[in-house]
Amino acid sequence: MVLKSLVEVHSDSHFPLENLPYGVFRIKKTNSECRIGVAIGDYVLDLCVIATAGLFDGPVLKSSDCFNQHNLNKFLELGRPAWKEARATLQKLLSDTEPTLRDDASLRRKALHPMDKVEMLLPVAVGDYTDFYSNINHATNCGLMFRGSENPIKPNWFCLPIAYHGRASSIVVSGTDIIRPRGQDRPKGNSPPYFGPSRKMDFELEMAAVVGPGNELGKPINVNEAADHIFGLVLMNDWSARDIQGWECVPLGPFLGKSFGTTISPWIVTLDALEPFVCDGPTQNPPPLPYLAEKESRNYEIELEVFIKPAGQEHSYAVTKSNFKHLYWTISQQLAHHTVNGCNLRPGDLLGSGTMSGPEPGTYGSLLELTWNGTKPLSLGGATRTFIEDGDEVIFTGCCKGNGYTVGFGKCSGKILPSPY
Amino acid sequence: MVLKSLVEVHSDSHFPLENLPYGVFRIKKTNSECRIGVAIGDYVLDLCVIATAGLFDGPVLKSSDCFNQHNLNKFLELGRPAWKEARATLQKLLSDTEPTLRDDASLRRKALHPMDKVEMLLPVAVGDYTDFYSNINHATNCGLMFRGSENPIKPNWFCLPIAYHGRASSIVVSGTDIIRPRGQDRPKGNSPPYFGPSRKMDFELEMAAVVGPGNELGKPINVNEAADHIFGLVLMNDWSARDIQGWECVPLGPFLGKSFGTTISPWIVTLDALEPFVCDGPTQNPPPLPYLAEKESRNYEIELEVFIKPAGQEHSYAVTKSNFKHLYWTISQQLAHHTVNGCNLRPGDLLGSGTMSGPEPGTYGSLLELTWNGTKPLSLGGATRTFIEDGDEVIFTGCCKGNGYTVGFGKCSGKILPSPY
Numbered sequence: 001m002v003l004k005s006l007v008e009v010h011s012d013s014h015f016p017l018e019n020l021p022y023g024v025f026r027i028k029k030t031n032s033e034c035r036i037g038v039a040i041g042d043y044v045l046d047l048c049v050i051a052t053a054g055l056f057d058g059p060v061l062k063s064s065d066c067f068n069q070h071n072l073n074k075f076l077e078l079g080r081p082a083w084k085e086a087r088a089t090l091q092k093l094l095s096d097t098e099p100t101l102r103d104d105a106s107l108r109r110k111a112l113h114p115m116d117k118v119e120m121l122l123p124v125a126v127g128d129y130t131d132f133y134s135n136i137n138h139a140t141n142c143g144l145m146f147r148g149s150e151n152p153i154k155p156n157w158f159c160l161p162i163a164y165h166g167r168a169s170s171i172v173v174s175g176t177d178i179i180r181p182r183g184q185d186r187p188k189g190n191s192p193p194y195f196g197p198s199r200k201m202d203f204e205l206e207m208a209a210v211v212g213p214g215n216e217l218g219k220p221i222n223v224n225e226a227a228d229h230i231f232g233l234v235l236m237n238d239w240s241a242r243d244i245q246g247w248e249c250v251p252l253g254p255f256l257g258k259s260f261g262t263t264i265s266p267w268i269v270t271l272d273a274l275e276p277f278v279c280d281g282p283t284q285n286p287p288p289l290p291y292l293a294e295k296e297s298r299n300y301e302i303e304l305e306v307f308i309k310p311a312g313q314e315h316s317y318a319v320t321k322s323n324f325k326h327l328y329w330t331i332s333q334q335l336a337h338h339t340v341n342g343c344n345l346r347p348g349d350l351l352g353s354g355t356m357s358g359p360e361p362g363t364y365g366s367l368l369e370l371t372w373n374g375t376k377p378l379s380l381g382g383a384t385r386t387f388i389e390d391g392d393e394v395i396f397t398g399c400c401k402g403n404g405y406t407v408g409f410g411k412c413s414g415k416i417l418p419s420p421y
Numbered sequence: 422m423v424l425k426s427l428v429e430v431h432s433d434s435h436f437p438l439e440n441l442p443y444g445v446f447r448i449k450k451t452n453s454e455c456r457i458g459v460a461i462g463d464y465v466l467d468l469c470v471i472a473t474a475g476l477f478d479g480p481v482l483k484s485s486d487c488f489n490q491h492n493l494n495k496f497l498e499l500g501r502p503a504w505k506e507a508r509a510t511l512q513k514l515l516s517d518t519e520p521t522l523r524d525d526a527s528l529r530r531k532a533l534h535p536m537d538k539v540e541m542l543l544p545v546a547v548g549d550y551t552d553f554y555s556n557i558n559h560a561t562n563c564g565l566m567f568r569g570s571e572n573p574i575k576p577n578w579f580c581l582p583i584a585y586h587g588r589a590s591s592i593v594v595s596g597t598d599i600i601r602p603r604g605q606d607r608p609k610g611n612s613p614p615y616f617g618p619s620r621k622m623d624f625e626l627e628m629a630a631v632v633g634p635g636n637e638l639g640k641p642i643n644v645n646e647a648a649d650h651i652f653g654l655v656l657m658n659d660w661s662a663r664d665i666q667g668w669e670c671v672p673l674g675p676f677l678g679k680s681f682g683t684t685i686s687p688w689i690v691t692l693d694a695l696e697p698f699v700c701d702g703p704t705q706n707p708p709p710l711p712y713l714a715e716k717e718s719r720n721y722e723i724e725l726e727v728f729i730k731p732a733g734q735e736h737s738y739a740v741t742k743s744n745f746k747h748l749y750w751t752i753s754q755q756l757a758h759h760t761v762n763g764c765n766l767r768p769g770d771l772l773g774s775g776t777m778s779g780p781e782p783g784t785y786g787s788l789l790e791l792t793w794n795g796t797k798p799l800s801l802g803g804a805t806r807t808f809i810e811d812g813d814e815v816i817f818t819g820c821c822k823g824n825g826y827t828v829g830f831g832k833c834s835g836k837i838l839p840s841p842y
Binding site for chain 2: 127128130133154155156159160162163164165166167168169170172179181182183184186187192193195217218220241244247248249250251252253254255256257259260261286289290291337338340341342343344345346349421
């Protein structure tokens with residue numbers, strides 16, 4: 001049964017009562033302070049107003065100031081009991097059978113802001129951002145291009161979720177322009193390395209898990225309790241300058257090829273909202289070591305799509321379709337592995353999934369793969385692309401199709417601006 | 422001429438009037454809030470008290486609340502004019518010819534705390550921590566051990582300062598115990614990988630630069646202005662589990678082999694205090710690309726030493742002596758390179774130097790090198806060590822020898838506790 005909200009929600013909206021994703025916004029006109037909100041149809045519900053009105057009256061949230069903050073970190077720290085309570089309170093409050101908000105015109109006016117009147121900001125303060133490499137199609141494609149067809153994937157990949165530490169400072173919210181980075185490229189012959197604006201700008205279609213309570217240093221999280229430490233998911237574009245990355249990355253991994261910007265979608269869709277879209281995790285061979293062996297291995301069916309809107313055009317062209325279910329190491333395994341050495345996770349930390357490529361060429365999650373390192377240009381209407389050109393906007397969408405409703409992530413977009421240098 | 426302080430300072434103290442390093446402390450007995458202080462002899466000067474007394478009366482600091490904070494980030498953000506002004510104010514205030522503090526017994530009692538009565542905390546909130554790999558001896562040794570003698574160092578190393586993003590959450594202050602991490606080790610034959618407590622626990626003798634104002638995303642910092650973005654240096658132990666690191670690090674670099682803990686010394690010694698110990702930077706061949714070419718290339722003469730105090734013993738044994746001058750890419754080049762792609766640095770970010778090995782065997786900066794990956798055990802009194810054993814305390818010291826005085830970093834220590842699992 002589709003839930004009915006007191007706010008009108010179109011059947012193709014990403015934000016029905018079944019979703020209720022969390023974000024941080026500011027009212028554009030008044031340039032107000034940033035506030036926590038939940039998306040419902042074409043509106044944002046202001047949780048500071050709801051909390052101030054005393055409507056979070058459950059045992060965990062009644063006396064908490066977690067919604068009177070500039071980001072979601074404090075709410076995330078409270079853990080699943082708080083998240084469940086908030087969801088129940090808000091689903092009731094926003095339902096068309098509940099008079100509290102429905103019949104109070106003054107409260108509705110204060111609490112519900114039309115989405116086009118607000119600016120979305122980063123939902124969390126990210127302490128640390130980790131990027132995994134847990135998609136087998138992506139790992140295979142990169143291996144085939146750079147290591148050859150004998151052993152495209154190294155044996156360690158099948159034993160543990162490979163990852164690297166990313167840069168937290170340059171994480172930005174959807175809609176933020178990204179300036180084309182400068183850097184070095186591998187020298188040709190005896191020349192010095194190329195230095196200048198990257199000539200191989202790429203996107204990486206990823207999602208990221210947002211960490212909840214986390215753990216103390218030295219106290220690992222068990223894989224079967226890991227899901228209680230994940231609040232929800234966002235779309236993530238791990239922008240990559242392939243030339244810079246290729247030259248710098250041996251022996252210590254990606255650095256400046258990634259750290260110029262990482263874009264996330266503004267709305268965090270909770271694991272509770274994604275529960276109807278759980279699917280089986282993959283068969284893992286060799287079987288995971290005991291610390292990675294889950295009682296129940298779960299992935300999520302989330303349809304992902306990437307569009308490029310070329311500079312100077314009004315039309316966006318679909319360049320790939322994939323699905324979040326193509327994850328080899330589940331988000332619970334990623335989180336358990338991350339902490340098994342004692343490393344502490346903190347509320348708001350991001351765990352990127354790795355590029356979510358599907359198994360066929362039209363479903364790859366990066367231009368590197370889609371154009372096979374620039375050797376097979378893509379056609380976008382009249383134009384072609386090997387890598388991203390200045391002025392191109394890259395747009396990700398993600399959604400789960402329920403029976404008569406959609407649980408969606410909205411979009412995650414960014415435009416590449418030319419290097420000013 | 423040696424400066425004379427109103428507080429008695431022994432000639433071998435690390436903290437004379439010429440130093441004045443910054444830290445954050447709490448008074449042990451009262452478990453007070455954390456406060457900003459400066460070390461002088463065996464005392465800590467409480468800058469909150471000094472600021473409240475109106476003694477920061479220069480134009481930049483007069484109306485700032487930067488010393489009424491729980492960490493140094495706000496002071497760091499103010500930049501070099503504030504740092505210079507604070508240094509001048511404090512050198513005057515603490516000199517034995519200045520009556521303000523000298524002759525005010527009540528103010529002295531409030532403002533000066535004996536060092537053994539305070540607990541030191543992390544001096545900054547670290548947003549992002551980056552670890553460079555800029556010591557040629559260390560890179561050569563690692564290359565010889567793991568890549569062979571043909572080309573121990575890859576050509577990119579000589580073109581750019583190689584680095585990786587480290588983990589910020591697990592940075593701890595000197596004196597914090599470190600729990601031996603668990604993790605996977607490379608499988609033997611067709612067996613599954615080993616899993617359990619690391620069998621190759623190591624230290625890495627490093628220093629880290631503490632970032633000052635930093636830059637906006639997309640706005641690189643010029644290499645000749647980079648020094649104005651570095652507040653000072655700390656000692657840093659980049660604890661490393663060599664077995665975990667070796668198995669996980671291809672293709673994305675170190676991850677869990679490092680992220681279980683990184684220890685820094687509590688006192689940040691400012692570049693202003695280190696100015697008398699500047700020495701020439703190294704000759705770089707090939708010459709650096711223009712964006713890395715400095716008008717003046719500067720390193721610092723800082724004597725570094727590592728001791729191990731074995732479990733159950735009272736005596737510490739010196740295991741290596743090195744010097745911070747063995748840095749190939751200067752800290753200014755590291756910082757300029759870090760931002761050349763537009764990556765933003767924030768106040769309090771740490772830039773690790775990389776392991777500071779000297780050119781001879783007795784001067785290497787890690788047990789990996791000193792014992793040549795465990796093949797040449799070190800003798801510590803009656804005991805031997807290939808890697809760190811449970812209960813061992815590893816102690817770094819660093820100091821600059823001036824004419825009649827010492828500018829020192831105190832110590833950076835940590836004890837390895839057994840894995841409880």
